[in-house]
Amino acid sequence: MGLFSWKKNKTKEEQKENTSENEQELVDAKESEIEGTEIEEDVIKEDNNINVQENNSNENDDITSEEVIEDNDDEEEEENQIPQEQEEGKKKRGFFGKLVKGLTKTRNNILGGVDQVLSSFTKIDEDFYEELEEALIVADLGVNTAMTIIEDLREKVKENKIKDTAGVRELLMEELKELMKNEENLYEFTEKKSVVLVIGVNGVGKTTTIGKLANQYKQKGKKVILAAADTFRAAAIDQLAEWSNRAGVELISQQENSDPGAVVFDAVQAAKAREADLLICDTAGRLHNKKNLMEELRKIFKIINREYPEAHKEVLLVLDSTTGQNALQQAKQFKDIADITGIVLTKLDGTAKGGIAVAIQTELNIPVKYIGVGEGIDDMQQFNSEDFVSALFEE
Ligand SMILES: Nc1nc2c(ncn2[C@@H]2O[C@H](COP(=O)(O)OP(=O)(O)OP(=O)(O)O)[C@@H](O)[C@H]2O)c(=O)[nH]1
Numbered sequence: 001m002g003l004f005s006w007k008k009n010k011t012k013e014e015q016k017e018n019t020s021e022n023e024q025e026l027v028d029a030k031e032s033e034i035e036g037t038e039i040e041e042d043v044i045k046e047d048n049n050i051n052v053q054e055n056n057s058n059e060n061d062d063i064t065s066e067e068v069i070e071d072n073d074d075e076e077e078e079e080n081q082i083p084q085e086q087e088e089g090k091k092k093r094g095f096f097g098k099l100v101k102g103l104t105k106t107r108n109n110i111l112g113g114v115d116q117v118l119s120s121f122t123k124i125d126e127d128f129y130e131e132l133e134e135a136l137i138v139a140d141l142g143v144n145t146a147m148t149i150i151e152d153l154r155e156k157v158k159e160n161k162i163k164d165t166a167g168v169r170e171l172l173m174e175e176l177k178e179l180m181k182n183e184e185n186l187y188e189f190t191e192k193k194s195v196v197l198v199i200g201v202n203g204v205g206k207t208t209t210i211g212k213l214a215n216q217y218k219q220k221g222k223k224v225i226l227a228a229a230d231t232f233r234a235a236a237i238d239q240l241a242e243w244s245n246r247a248g249v250e251l252i253s254q255q256e257n258s259d260p261g262a263v264v265f266d267a268v269q270a271a272k273a274r275e276a277d278l279l280i281c282d283t284a285g286r287l288h289n290k291k292n293l294m295e296e297l298r299k300i301f302k303i304i305n306r307e308y309p310e311a312h313k314e315v316l317l318v319l320d321s322t323t324g325q326n327a328l329q330q331a332k333q334f335k336d337i338a339d340i341t342g343i344v345l346t347k348l349d350g351t352a353k354g355g356i357a358v359a360i361q362t363e364l365n366i367p368v369k370y371i372g373v374g375e376g377i378d379d380m381q382q383f384n385s386e387d388f389v390s391a392l393f394e395e
């Protein structure tokens with residue numbers, strides 16, 4: 001179990017100690033002015049006041065729905081009475097199309113290698129398996145996952161009495177679907193009163209993911225509140241404010257460099273008072289060093305536990321698929337210190353390294369819950385192994 005167990009409750013002494021730690025950290029942060037100089041102070045609100053943006057007006061709802069439905073042409077816009085199921089089906093197909101398109105480079109990378117091996121061997125022998133394993137490793141699936149796949153394939157080939165390599169492609173597809181399959185009930189948190197903490201190193205797509213999540217669940221009728229607990233840069237707060245506008249949800253923020261714990265504290269009080277379904281907290285990925293980052297997260301965990309013990313806690317680690325094996329390493333590090341409940345794998349569009357999705361899903365023992373295939377508000381979906389592998393093998 002990670003250091004940041006959600007179950008830990010803070011004692012009075014710890015609280016006191018923490019307050020002075022917080023003050024110290026603020027001083028430290030100010031002293032060692034790191035990056036984040038592109039600050040536009042006037043954009044951010046009054047000194048030290050909690051800023052609550054109410055974005056639930058009809059006006060905003062209109063903007064949201066206009067922005068959200070990308071694929072609509074004029075004709076479709078007029079058909080306001082489309083039943084919800086049909087609408088959802090359409091969106092799903094739309095997303096599958098994006099997935100197929102987004103995975104083009106990954107598909108070429110994985111299948112290019114695999115198909116070459118399949119076509120250069122007719123007989124299934126040791127050399128064939130070796131070359132196939134090599135092709136999978138090269139396509140960013142990593143050594144361990146490639147080995148697992150080859151071992152399983154050997155068994156399946158025997159079981160199914162497959163004699164030539166042509167039958168292996170189908171088996172490989174099946175194997176990938178099985179390996180990547182998620183358990184059920186992974187999205188229970190969306191049905192409960194939950195606090196969702198979104199973590200990850202800088203630039204992986206945390207804030208964007210939060211915007212997409214907020215939009216998805218707002219559209220499903222949930223009351224969503226966002227907390228701008230990445231107070232390290234003013235621009236980070238602005239960016240989340242913009243997403244909260246687009247999604248039409250409320251934002252709790254304070255000024256730049258304020259204590260992230262204080263923002264979370266305020267946000268929790270707001271979530272409780274307004275009976276929000278989801279409180280989604282943005283966190284900083286860009287701190288002085290790993291120790292600071294982890295320390296800050298630890299404090300946030302404590303505050304949520306203390307102030308909102310009855311809420312379901314969801315910790316989503318965001319990983320950038322374009323970083324390939326590096327993403328896997330990041331996950332291993334975060335896993336040591338936090339009880340991560342799900343992975344969000346971003347930027348699967350346009351990268352050739354999407355094979356990392358297979359490695360992450362197979363090796364980490366943490367489910368990939370969402371995948372991102374673009375920068376738009378609709379470009380993220382719950383992960384589905386059937387769809388993912390089908391999109392990967394789509395001709
Ligand atoms: N193509 C693509 N770009 C994405 C995706 N998700 C995020 N991005 C882009 O990645 C960049 C970084 O995203 P942010 O959401 O700001 O990342 P962050 O983790 O919040 O970054 P910090 O706040 O600096 O730690 C932005 O330009 C996003 O538009 C995705 O699924 N696909």
Ligand SMILES: [Mg+2]
Nearest residue numbers: 206207230236
């Ligand atoms: Mg951010």
